[in-house]
Amino acid sequence: MQEILFLGAGNMARALVAGLVRQGWPPASITVCAPHAERREALAAAFGVHATPAQAHAITPGSTVILAVKPKNIAAVLAAWQGPFRHARPLLISVAAGIPVASLQRALGEALPVVRAMPNTPAQIGAGATALFASPEVNEEQRQGAAAILGAVGSIHWLEDENLMDIVTALSGSGPAYVLLFMEALEDAAVAQGLDRPSARALALQTVLGTARMAAETGQSPTSLRHQVTSPGGTTAAALAVWEEGLRSLAQRALAAAAQRSRTLAPNKD
Ligand SMILES: NC(=O)c1ccc[n+]([C@@H]2O[C@H](COP(=O)([O-])OP(=O)(O)OC[C@H]3O[C@@H](n4cnc5c(N)ncnc54)[C@H](OP(=O)(O)O)[C@@H]3O)[C@@H](O)[C@H]2O)c1
Incomplete structure (x- = not known):
């Protein structure tokens, strides 16, 4: 089972962690990273996943990083993680509303593989609806990895045009x-x-x-x-x-x- 690192421990991270663990994803393969101990430790206590303070965690090659922070925090978070990203070249799955692949790659300083995902909160009971868009750098294995993660918490729908993410956000995300x-x-x-x-x-x-x-x-x-x-x-x-x-x-x-x-x-x- 691939390792998953969540950046952010808020509502959407909780919904996805809850859904993944509920669907049988091993908690030991999931790590949650957020600055405030209270929220990340609450997730660790509730679901048995690992919790770590921001930027105190290495990224394992072949793993998946799920970016679940507010759009306004993304540039700073990714800039702080540039080193581990360049070293491990993980798949980045961003659930942030409205942030294009180009902005994410710019914040990473390199055109690393990125999947944009727009899940919704019923994911926490395995009944989510998620639209996905893959950047050209995403290989078939990574595409399947993203599908396995989001597919574990509901239905998935791949989009070929990134511009459609805004209307999908308006339809199923909200x-x-x-x-x-x-x-x-x-x-x-x-x-x-x-x-x-x-x-x-x-x-x-x-x-x-x-x-x-x-x-x-x-x-x-x-x-x-x-x-x-x-x-x-x-x-x-x-x-x-x-x-x-x-x-x-x-x-x-x-x-x-x-x-x-x-x-x-x-x-x-x-
Ligand atoms: N909620 C939804 O229904 C929904 C649906 C689809 C997509 N989304 C997207 O999901 C993303 C997160 O939304 P949310 O509702 O989960 O927000 P949220 O509840 O405010 O959670 C944001 C999380 O980001 C963490 N964070 C802030 N700075 C950080 C850093 N430097 N390193 C690591 N973590 C950091 C916060 O940490 P602390 O807990 O330590 O403060 C918090 O856990 C947004 O981009 C949103 O567009 C949300």
Whole structure:
């Protein structure tokens, strides 16, 4: 099993570590590096992985480094790790939103192999959705290594055009928050109409979960499944007429806003 070094011990590192260990990845092959002892030690205690302070760790040749720090910290973190990177030439997988391969390689001082990945937080229960883009320097073995790591925590989708990472970030990277907002809105609306909150929450949750599973397991399109449950003049049709007044244009605006934010995250974008 390849060795994995995480730079960063925040939300995304935790989601990936949790997902990997849950899927049977040996904890002893995973090391987490972050400056604050509290967060990295929490990951070590929870999952049995190694924890180390920033820059106190060597990189093993043939290993994979997962960059999971905030975009604003990337240049400084990679500059500090330039020596070990040049020596070991590991595969770098960056999960940072909006940071292009060229910026990462510039920060490393060399065109080392880089895979950009955009996972999402359901990765922590093995139900993530990750889009991947490989730089030309990534060889087939490294491509398969990246696929094995991200594939252990959910589905993976390779992109051939790096520019599409911004819209993928807007769709699936940020997407869990939209679905949660939708669940909150359904719950609040049902409570406003008199249902008790625990029942509203449980019914909203199972509706989203069951519908997603139905779409996944039948393989039918959302449009086709929706038509099957919408009788003309019925209750569903009454609600859909209201949703159609704004939902699609809101989705367009929301994803455009997220993609635009992703495009502006890189400090020295080409
Ligand atoms: N959250 C999501 O849903 C999501 C989805 C897709 C992609 N991402 C991407 O994942 C990345 C991390 O996001 P996050 O939500 O996990 O952020 P976060 O919770 O703020 O975690 C950032 C981590 O970076 C660490 N760090 C800062 N400076 C460091 C250094 N010099 N060396 C090593 N580690 C350092 C911090 O260390 P301390 O703990 O010691 O402070 C912290 O553990 C971002 O680039 C984001 O775009 C996030």
